Amino acid sequence: MIIDCHGHFTTAPPALGRWRQRQIEAFESTGARVSPGELSIGDDEIRAAIENGQLKLQRERGTDVTIFSPGAGKMAHHYGDERTSLDWSRVSNDLIARVCGLFPGRFVGACQLPQSPGDALPASIGNSVAELERCVEELGFVGCLLNPDPSDGHWQAPPLTDRVYYPLYEKLVELDVPAMIHVAMSRNPALQGTCAHYLNGDTAVFMQLCMSDLFVDFPTLKLIIPHGGGAVPYHWGRYRGFMIDQGRPPLEEAVLNNVFFDTCVYHRRGMELLLDVIPQRNILFASEMIGAVRAVDPETGRRFDDTKYVLDSIGTATEAIYGGNALRVFGRLEGALK
Amino acid sequence: MIIDCHGHFTTAPPALGRWRQRQIEAFESTGARVSPGELSIGDDEIRAAIENGQLKLQRERGTDVTIFSPGAGKMAHHYGDERTSLDWSRVSNDLIARVCGLFPGRFVGACQLPQSPGDALPASIGNSVAELERCVEELGFVGCLLNPDPSDGHWQAPPLTDRVYYPLYEKLVELDVPAMIHVAMSRNPALQGTCAHYLNGDTAVFMQLCMSDLFVDFPTLKLIIPHGGGAVPYHWGRYRGFMIDQGRPPLEEAVLNNVFFDTCVYHRRGMELLLDVIPQRNILFASEMIGAVRAVDPETGRRFDDTKYVLDSIGTATEAIYGGNALRVFGRLEGALK
Numbered sequence: 001m002i003i004d005c006h007g008h009f010t011t012a013p014p015a016l017g018r019w020r021q022r023q024i025e026a027f028e029s030t031g032a033r034v035s036p037g038e039l040s041i042g043d044d045e046i047r048a049a050i051e052n053g054q055l056k057l058q059r060e061r062g063t064d065v066t067i068f069s070p071g072a073g074k075m076a077h078h079y080g081d082e083r084t085s086l087d088w089s090r091v092s093n094d095l096i097a098r099v100c101g102l103f104p105g106r107f108v109g110a111c112q113l114p115q116s117p118g119d120a121l122p123a124s125i126g127n128s129v130a131e132l133e134r135c136v137e138e139l140g141f142v143g144c145l146l147n148p149d150p151s152d153g154h155w156q157a158p159p160l161t162d163r164v165y166y167p168l169y170e171k172l173v174e175l176d177v178p179a180m181i182h183v184a185m186s187r188n189p190a191l192q193g194t195c196a197h198y199l200n201g202d203t204a205v206f207m208q209l210c211m212s213d214l215f216v217d218f219p220t221l222k223l224i225i226p227h228g229g230g231a232v233p234y235h236w237g238r239y240r241g242f243m244i245d246q247g248r249p250p251l252e253e254a255v256l257n258n259v260f261f262d263t264c265v266y267h268r269r270g271m272e273l274l275l276d277v278i279p280q281r282n283i284l285f286a287s288e289m290i291g292a293v294r295a296v297d298p299e300t301g302r303r304f305d306d307t308k309y310v311l312d313s314i315g316t317a318t319e320a321i322y323g324g325n326a327l328r329v330f331g332r333l334e335g336a337l338k
Numbered sequence: 339m340i341i342d343c344h345g346h347f348t349t350a351p352p353a354l355g356r357w358r359q360r361q362i363e364a365f366e367s368t369g370a371r372v373s374p375g376e377l378s379i380g381d382d383e384i385r386a387a388i389e390n391g392q393l394k395l396q397r398e399r400g401t402d403v404t405i406f407s408p409g410a411g412k413m414a415h416h417y418g419d420e421r422t423s424l425d426w427s428r429v430s431n432d433l434i435a436r437v438c439g440l441f442p443g444r445f446v447g448a449c450q451l452p453q454s455p456g457d458a459l460p461a462s463i464g465n466s467v468a469e470l471e472r473c474v475e476e477l478g479f480v481g482c483l484l485n486p487d488p489s490d491g492h493w494q495a496p497p498l499t500d501r502v503y504y505p506l507y508e509k510l511v512e513l514d515v516p517a518m519i520h521v522a523m524s525r526n527p528a529l530q531g532t533c534a535h536y537l538n539g540d541t542a543v544f545m546q547l548c549m550s551d552l553f554v555d556f557p558t559l560k561l562i563i564p565h566g567g568g569a570v571p572y573h574w575g576r577y578r579g580f581m582i583d584q585g586r587p588p589l590e591e592a593v594l595n596n597v598f599f600d601t602c603v604y605h606r607r608g609m610e611l612l613l614d615v616i617p618q619r620n621i622l623f624a625s626e627m628i629g630a631v632r633a634v635d636p637e638t639g640r641r642f643d644d645t646k647y648v649l650d651s652i653g654t655a656t657e658a659i660y661g662g663n664a665l666r667v668f669g670r671l672e673g674a675l676k
Contacts, residue, residue, distance in 0.1 A: 154492055158527060189496060203541075238533055244633035267615075269615050293575075
């Protein structure tokens with residue numbers, strides 16, 4: 001079974017974006033709330049969005065299942081207050097649940113969490129625990145997105161290894177659900193989103209994990225660092241050397257029992273590096289489709305995000321990368337597919 | 339000739355750090371200034387710092403010249419006001435000039451610029467132009483470090499493509515001097531310095547350049563992105579695809595006439611990727627010694643930052659990478675070595 005562990009509902013019906021726009025504008029102008037009940041999207045609209053988008057590409061490429069989450073950039077946690085993010089998360093996650101219900105076996109949900117920056121962070125982590133539990137227990141989700149920068153480009157939160165996040169990790173461990181580390185949008189003109197802030201978030205969090213004992217406290221916690229691990233595999237020697245300099249355990253021991261990288265690397269040479277440097281048990285197949293890059297690579301005639309084509313051409317990826325590791329890391333996935 | 343384009347005076351005599359500490363404390367407590375004249379360092383101290391450090395490694399590794407700049411993390415542009423950074427830059431750059439004078443042919447200077455964050459940015463760029471001119475015209479320097487985040491970890495400045503930086507670019511072009519993009523310290527607990535903020539700065543600036551027409555305005559401006567280009571070569575396909583998505587010119591045309599990557603990649607597989615993906619004319623030999631990582635790699639028995647060993651083992655790097663490109667990019671280097 002070929003499992004794509006990283007897909008976002010970037011093709012959601014426009015009514016979703018319009019609801020979000022109304023939500024933000026109402027809060028900013030008068031502090032008013034817009035009810036989640038005001039959003040109305042028909043099953044046919046969802047079917048059209050998926051059948052002409054992600055499902056079409058799944059069929060063309062021969063992938064079976066996508067772990068499917070709301071648009072990551074659109075999480076935009078800095079807007080409004082913690083209630084804003086809670087309402088928006090519920091709306092977004094409920095829509096993902098409908099996709100999964102309409103296309104059983106093809107899409108399994110991973111939820112957005114209602115994080116908020118600044119003083120609202122602790123309360124928002126409490127809300128995140130509750131929303132995670134709702135999505136897993138009631139909607140059948142198997143994962144979540146965890147944003148290391150809810151300020152959306154100004155890095156105003158403590159590292160993800162801070163104890164403010166511990167209630168969330170306790171719940172993740174209890175539910176046997178992994179988190180994919182994923183920043184949202186960047187509202188900082190110095191940091192472009194998909195090709196700078198995304199990758200920088202991955203790299204920053206890997207270092208947070210290297211320097212902390214988070215996995216001593218949570219030995220069964222599983223975190224996925226997407227986009228091929230940001231800069232990490234390319235600079236693997238730098239990280240190995242840093243750990244020696246700091247008197248820390250080797251990376252294998254310190255992080256590789258708990259951290260996994262996805263295969264969202266959009267060219268063959270980069271993918272080869274990932275496969276050569278990172279143990280195969282730590283790599284999960286993913287494409288991030290339909291997402292960051294939509295163009296066709298003139299060198300291959302395939303879309304840049306067709307990472308299955310790249311992996312297939314290289315030929316050394318095992319079944320573990322294509323699906324076995326995902327079934328291990330997403331502890332509830334096998335049950336969700338029955 | 340083997341030219342290391344990226345070395346910092348991380349082994350500077352302790353009196354330098356003590357002066358800086360006094361400068362910061364005086365300003366923070368009473369707004370007072372500490373005179374640069376209060377710093378006293380003897381030639382013997384400088385000789386000892388270099389002979390037991392960078393020069394020893396140059397000889398062991400068989401490199402000839404290092405483009406030498408003040409400690410990058412220690413630039414710490416967020417402290418004090420623009421006068422604080424100006425005094426600190428002069429002190430730091432004057433010390434580099436003394437190293438170059440004591441070891442002619444072995445070290446050639448690149449200067450720190452007196453940047454400041456926030457409202458002080460425009461005035462600090464004016465000061466940077468003057469300090470650059472002083473270092474190049476009076477001290478014989480051939481390059482400079484340009485910090486894209488003078489807030490030191492909170493990304494509060496506009497992108498480097500903003501017009502506030504244009505006076506600096508005009509002067510760089512006029513003097514035929516390149517800038518190495520290099521963040522300073524991170525005061526943000528979420529962003530570790532050498533293995534997160536450094537690489538993220540490189541990645542962020544590459545995207546700033548991809549999205550702008552800076553090189554249309556300054557067709558002869560040359561910028562070096564260190565640390566192997568951050569995440570960029572590993573994600574080269576992502577950037578190629580992004581440019582197509584955005585209707586921008588190909589990377590070769592948009593940036594590769596003006597942007598160069600150094601070889602500070604501390605393992606063989608990463609270095610091979612760099613050599614395979616980036617044209618050789620855009621790669622400059624560098625080690626960042628003595629710097630980010632000081633340990634010996636148990637897999638090779640060599641220090642991680644012995645990038646010459648890694649390049650030599652691979653065997654495909656041309657003379658252009660080892661030195662020829664540096665002589666082309668640093669337009670004043672040949673003259674400085676006479």
